[in-house]
Amino acid sequence: MTPLRSFLRAETNELHRDLDDLIGPLASPSDYGRFLAGTYRHRAAVEAALRETCVSLPLGWRPRELASVLELDLAELGVHRPRAMPFSLSNDIASVLGASYVLEGSALGARVLVRDALRLGFEADRGARYLSAQSASPETWRDFLACLESLGRADWNRAADSARQVFSHAIQAFSSEKLPAA
Numbered sequence: 001m002t003p004l005r006s007f008l009r010a011e012t013n014e015l016h017r018d019l020d021d022l023i024g025p026l027a028s029p030s031d032y033g034r035f036l037a038g039t040y041r042h043r044a045a046v047e048a049a050l051r052e053t054c055v056s057l058p059l060g061w062r063p064r065e066l067a068s069v070l071e072l073d074l075a076e077l078g079v080h081r082p083r084a085m086p087f088s089l090s091n092d093i094a095s096v097l098g099a100s101y102v103l104e105g106s107a108l109g110a111r112v113l114v115r116d117a118l119r120l121g122f123e124a125d126r127g128a129r130y131l132s133a134q135s136a137s138p139e140t141w142r143d144f145l146a147c148l149e150s151l152g153r154a155d156w157n158r159a160a161d162s163a164r165q166v167f168s169h170a171i172q173a174f175s176s177e178k179l180p181a182a
């Protein structure tokens with residue numbers, strides 16, 4: 001495993017475990033609907049922050065945007081689209097790469113989760129678009145890792161702080177999906 005990826009993985013391991021526990025198994029359509037809603041609440045905001053920040057930075061790479069695909073899945077499940085949960089990102093390359101590590105890395109977990117969605121009867125072009133899109137393109141992750149490893153050692157801690165902030169944002173977004181409707 002490449003050095004900065006190993007570092008970020010170790011630095012966020014505990015938060016990833018908390019998030020897994022919070023999401024739990026996708027055993028029913030309503031579990032899956034909550035997963036999509038929590039993902040949208042989190043991801044739409046982080047993607048928007050990355051889009052704004054990347055415009056002004058010399059990065060030879062752009063994060064993948066999947067919020068619109070999530071919107072289709074939500075509509076196909078008949079789940080109300082939640083509001084994105086505000087997220088702010090520092091305007092520097094290390095923070096962008098740390099945040100992107102979390103969004104791009106979630107595609108690795110998607111390979112596991114997509115099997116649950118398909119088992120529930122959803123398909124790559126109906127209800128399981130987001131997880132299918134993520135798991136269908138391993139080259140996106142490889143391209144990202146090449147860009148990630150260009151970051152100098154002095155900036156690693158800043159990248160890890162940003163990755164932790166994004167994981168914490170996801171935990172908050174999924175926690176609010178567990179609350180009963182107001």
Ligand code: HEM
Binds near residue numbers: 109
């Ligand atoms: C129940 C939900 C989830 C499960 C079961 C899960 C599972 C996994 C698994 C099995 C991997 C490792 C895959 C591999 O090494 O090939 C992984 C990696 C990863 N996941 Fe998740 N994941 C979940 C949710 C999420 C979410 C919601 C996010 C982000 C918001 C996320 C972020 C990451 C990241 C950043 C990695 C890359 C770690 C590395 O560098 O290897 N995961 N996940």
